[in-house]
Each structure stands twice: as C-alpha cells, then as structure tokens.
Amino acid sequence: MASLDERVAEAHAAYRAARPLSAAADGRARAVLPGGNTRSVLDFAPFPFRVVGAKGAELVDLDGHRYVDFCGNYTAGLLGHSPDGVRSAIVAALDGGWALGATHEREVELAELLCDRFASIEQVRFTNSGTEANLMAIGTALHATGRSGVVVFERGYHGGVLSFGPVADGPHHQLNVPHDFRVGVFDDVDALDGLIDETVGGVLVEAVQGSGGCRPASVEFLRALRAHCDRVGAVLVFDEVMTSRLAPGGAQERFDVTPDMTTLGKYLGGGMTFGAFGGRRDLMATFDPAVGGSLTQAGTFNNNVVSMSAAVHTLRHELTEERIVEVNERGDRLRRGLAAVLDGSPFRVTGLGSMLCLHADDDRLLELLFHALLADGLYVARRGFMALSIEITDDHADVLIDAVRRWIDGLDPTG
Numbered sequence: 001m002a003s004l005d006e007r008v009a010e011a012h013a014a015y016r017a018a019r020p021l022s023a024a025a026d027g028r029a030r031a032v033l034p035g036g037n038t039r040s041v042l043d044f045a046p047f048p049f050r051v052v053g054a055k056g057a058e059l060v061d062l063d064g065h066r067y068v069d070f071c072g073n074y075t076a077g078l079l080g081h082s083p084d085g086v087r088s089a090i091v092a093a094l095d096g097g098w099a100l101g102a103t104h105e106r107e108v109e110l111a112e113l114l115c116d117r118f119a120s121i122e123q124v125r126f127t128n129s130g131t132e133a134n135l136m137a138i139g140t141a142l143h144a145t146g147r148s149g150v151v152v153f154e155r156g157y158h159g160g161v162l163s164f165g166p167v168a169d170g171p172h173h174q175l176n177v178p179h180d181f182r183v184g185v186f187d188d189v190d191a192l193d194g195l196i197d198e199t200v201g202g203v204l205v206e207a208v209q210g211s212g213g214c215r216p217a218s219v220e221f222l223r224a225l226r227a228h229c230d231r232v233g234a235v236l237v238f239d240e241v242m243t244s245r246l247a248p249g250g251a252q253e254r255f256d257v258t259p260d261m262t263t264l265g266k267y268l269g270g271g272m273t274f275g276a277f278g279g280r281r282d283l284m285a286t287f288d289p290a291v292g293g294s295l296t297q298a299g300t301f302n303n304n305v306v307s308m309s310a311a312v313h314t315l316r317h318e319l320t321e322e323r324i325v326e327v328n329e330r331g332d333r334l335r336r337g338l339a340a341v342l343d344g345s346p347f348r349v350t351g352l353g354s355m356l357c358l359h360a361d362d363d364r365l366l367e368l369l370f371h372a373l374l375a376d377g378l379y380v381a382r383r384g385f386m387a388l389s390i391e392i393t394d395d396h397a398d399v400l401i402d403a404v405r406r407w408i409d410g411l412d413p414t415g
C-alpha cells in the first residue's frame, strides 16, 4: 500500500491530468496574481479549477467538469448560483441609474427589512463586506464605552484583518488591525471571569464559529457573555455574517440570546458585495448628528444600488422563513448521515444546521477525501467546510453521504 504522501501525490497527478485548461489558466494567473488568486481560501493543491459557469447547485469548470457545490461560497451562496430573481431585481434597479453619489429608497427598504428580521437591530448601516461591518461595530462599541479592550475568541474569524486562531500570534497577526484584543477560550464559561472586566468595551463572538471549524457555542456560554457584558457595561456584538442563516432571525433567535449589536454580510446581498452593522438605537445614534452623534461612516459604495436591490429581493422573495428552516433541517440531516458513515474512522463532522465541517486526524487524509469528492463531482471546501444552499436537495446530500461511505470503506488510514 502506498504511503499517505504518495497517495496525495497520485491524487494531485490525476486531478492535473483531467484539467489541462485549468492548469494552463493557473500558470497564466500566477504571473500576475500572487499564488494565482485574489482570495487565498480559494486556493488548493495542485491548483484550483477555474469556473466558467454557475447555475443552481452546480459549478462548471474550464475543462467541462461539473460539480455539485457544497461549499456554497463559504455561506455567501445560500441562494444557490445565479438565481434569475436576483438578476431581474438588479437589472430593474439599474434603470434608475447606479453609482449615484446620493441617497435612494432601496437602502431604506433594506434597512426596514433587516430591522424587522433581527431582534437586536433597531437601526443599521451598510458596508461593503463583513470585515468592514465588524471593524465598524468594534469602533462603535469602543466609542460608546470610552474603553480600549476588545474580547474575541481563539479560532474566531471576523475578516482578514480580524483573525484569531488557532495560533493567535502566528504570522497572520501582522495583518490584524492593532486593537487591544484579549483572546479568550471559545465556549469556556469559567474562563470569562478574568477576561471580561471594566476595561473591555466590546465582545465580538460568533455563536457558531464558521472558519474556526463549525464549532457551535453552548447556550450557556452565550448567556454568560450576555451577563458579563451587562455586569461591566461592555457592548456584546454577535458576528452573524455567517450564522444569520441558521434561523429566520439569525443565531440570536435560534439561541435566544440578544446581543447589543449584530454584524451581517455574505448571502444577504444575494451574492453581491455586502455588509451591515446594526443594533441598539442608542449605540447607533452615534452616527446621527441630529441627536448629538459625533461619528461619521465613510464608504463610497455603502449604498450601492446593485447590492441594495439584490438584498431587498433576497429578503422579500428568496429567503422565506420556510426556506431557511428547510435548508437548516437538511443540513442537520446531512450531518447525521455523515456522522454515521464516519463513525469509527479518522474523520468527524461538526456544525449546526446548514453549516458543516469535516475534520480529519491527519490533514493529508482530508486532502485525499477532498480530491476523491472532486473526482466524483462534489465540491466541498478544501478545509472540509460546507454551507448548503437552498438548491441542494436531499438527493444531492445522499450522493455526498454515499461517496464518503464508499471512499471510507476503501481507506487504509495507516497508509
């Protein structure tokens, strides 16, 4: 039997041989884009396939391979690919002009829809990304409290400049913004006592860590965060950029814990660039000069017509309560199916609802599984992450479970 390293090399060779056009495109890309891409998470060995078509649950690459997309653009693809309704909403909106450099009505409509949907949001402002939304929420919390401390958690990911783990002071640290971060242990109620004190202005947390491996917090942990923030007068911010998909009213509804502020992004823009931060009226009032607010929010494209109209359409017509409940039930069913297949193997699956993640004892095993699934036309993120779209059916899920079962059955993990 070949060693794990040899099997990985074989998988890469087979992948390369089946994708001459993506290989050539990768060579071209590497000359002008460091690493051949402009979003590092999309890269994998030996090179990522280049997409030329995307519709519903499917991606098609340059070499004509079709993939059922379980990656779901890392949660931003909740609607599935290229929905006709979003396209029509954008085209209709363009009739009124774009890049206006002026206010318009769609941003108001979108703000109303978000305030209706998320219990913690009384007022909201838009940004171009989830990263920016978190930067604004942190700034708002520190301004409101006049403090400097920001509590975050190991493996927490709030954007490329707000990334905390698993090694908080690894090389990535130099890209992080220089706030006075205190990095706590996720889901450890006892460790909060020494962590959240009167110097802390804001606590930023994902109710389910997404990039950190789809790790759900316990309700007790989130309730303890709420209590500690109330005790010291800190602002509790839920980063719901990913988790808002877990229930019609977001993770805050699912866990029944209401933060002071919430950040949003990803799928809510219907696939367009999007971010938002919102919360208690008294906190957001700092952006309202009419009531003495002293902060301003900049951003040339904050109210861009394309994102605003796509998001309004998404909230009004695509993401009904039933659809959100259904996609999360399907994710729970998929996770149970995968857990049964992986029982006793060196793999396991974590997550909640439509967010899932495969883990392996040895990363080379995950690399092998990833390539085996690609060869079967099934695309999960290289790190095992999956985010179901509403286009993924139970039949798709069964095909994935079956592919994993067949591969695990033939696996000799010792290599």
Ligand SMILES: Cc1ncc(COP(=O)(O)O)c(C=O)c1O
Residues within 6 Å of the ligand: 074, 128, 129, 130, 131, 132, 134, 157, 158, 159, 160, 206, 210, 211, 239, 240, 241, 242, 265, 266, 274, 275
């Ligand atoms: C929880 C969380 N917050 C924030 C972000 C950053 O969002 P964006 O990539 O839109 O800047 C991400 C992106 O993956 C995320 O998962």
